Amino acid sequence: MTTRKSIILFFSLLLFSIAFTSCNGQTSTNQTTNISTNKKEQLPRIVRTLGTQSENVVGQLLDKNGNLWFSIRGEGAYRYDGKSFINFTTKDGLCSNNVGSIIQDKAGNILFGTTRGICKYNGNTFLNIPMTDTMSITSLLEDRAGNIWFGVMNNGIYRYDGKTVTNFLYKYEHPFFGDKYEKYISDIIQDRKGNLWFSSWNGGGVWKYDGKSFKHFLPSLDYYKTDQDNRRNGNPENALNFIPKKNSFIQTQNYISDDMIFSMTEDHLGNIWFATRNHGVCRYDGKIFTTIGRNEGFESGGAYAILEDKKGVFWFTTEKDGIWRYDGKTIKNFSEKDGLINNSVMNVLEDKEGNLWFGTKFFGLSRYDGQTFTTFSQYDK
Secondary structure (H helix, E strand, O other): OHHHHHHHHHHHHHHHHHHHHHHHOOOOOOEOOEEEOOOOOEEEOEOOOOOOOOOOOEEEEEOOOOOEEEEEOOOEEEEEOOOOEEEEOHHHOOOOOOEEEEEEOOOOOEEEEEOOEEEEEOOOOEEEOOOOOOOOEEEEEEOOOOOEEEEEOOOOEEEEOOOOEEEEOOEEEEOOOEEEEOOOEEEEEEOOOOOEEEEEOOOOOEEEEOOOOEEEEOOOHHHHHOOOOOOOOOOOOOOOOOOOOOOOOOOOOOOOOOOOEEEEEEOOOOOEEEEEOOOOEEEEOOOOEEEEOHHHOOOOOOOOEEEEOOOOOEEEEOOOOOEEEEOOOOEEEEOHHHOOOOOOEEEEEEOOOOOEEEEEOOOEEEEEOOOOEEEOEOOOO
16 A cells, blocks of 8 residues: 555655646746657757747857857757756847857957947846947957957958957958958957957958967968969959969968858967868968868868867868868768768867757758767758
8 A cells, every 4th residue: 555655745745846847947948948859858948939030059168167158040049057058148238139249358258249239247237338239340459458359341450459440450461352341250369378359251361360460371372373362353353464373272381271251260280271262261370371171081172160179180270171180191081971960061169078069051060979969950951
């Protein structure tokens, strides 16, 4: 009799626990729901809350507490604590739902680069950084001195020292195309020597800033003579009088391989890596540029993002060819056939356990644990 009562009590408590958990999961308007992928396991997933379609998921930040931060244009920002996703939007005080870059400053605040300036989150409230609310931010970095550097659409680079904002590279002299206006600074990094690097998605190549002057890196003259940049002969911007010769370009180690760079990273040896538009991945050791492309087994035109993981292995993401793993000798490809949610991969982020997170087009988010890919987003392409 005692045994039967114990069994009844056990199942009663189990049913109560399930009911309580189900109700409790719907109390927060910001917390995403868990979508069951099979009968045994429920996984948290990023879901659309504002009705956007086919947007890119961008992995931006691993913060000091181990949380992952993702941005999605039109959907605000998402924080993942290892158990669930929390969605932050203008309803919570975010200055815009169009979020791009996300960084964490030395004080622990989370900074969001949006189409309406920079928004600071202290863990409780959001606050706009003054003098930036009319700017559309393309990239963000806090340097070692505590200055905030940010790219602004159509306006080059700005530095904010806490009091004043200073503009750089708004206009520059291109050696082949004359006066240029920098429209899109895609990435900013600071290397171990303290130099700042700025990459351009507007044909400006890369700049290195040592605190006093800018050094400009562009491809060779042959790059432009063979129309590697795909600027048509006769374009008003084209200051060169030539007839393009396709497929005759030979890359040399004296020049960067492309003038459109989506992102950059520094490896553990101090080399700077560039994800280029059409000429593979380019590595700079301070003296020469080395291209990793089709001849090396990287069967893709260019790359979106580069990550060196905790084991020293490099990962390249691409627009249509999935992910590539490079250990310094061999290159291996991962795609939808391996479980990746989509082959158009925008970025890669490593969590504190060493898992890799890949944000893709069409609202895709995949986690790779070294063996399998798992989907963590609402995906209905």
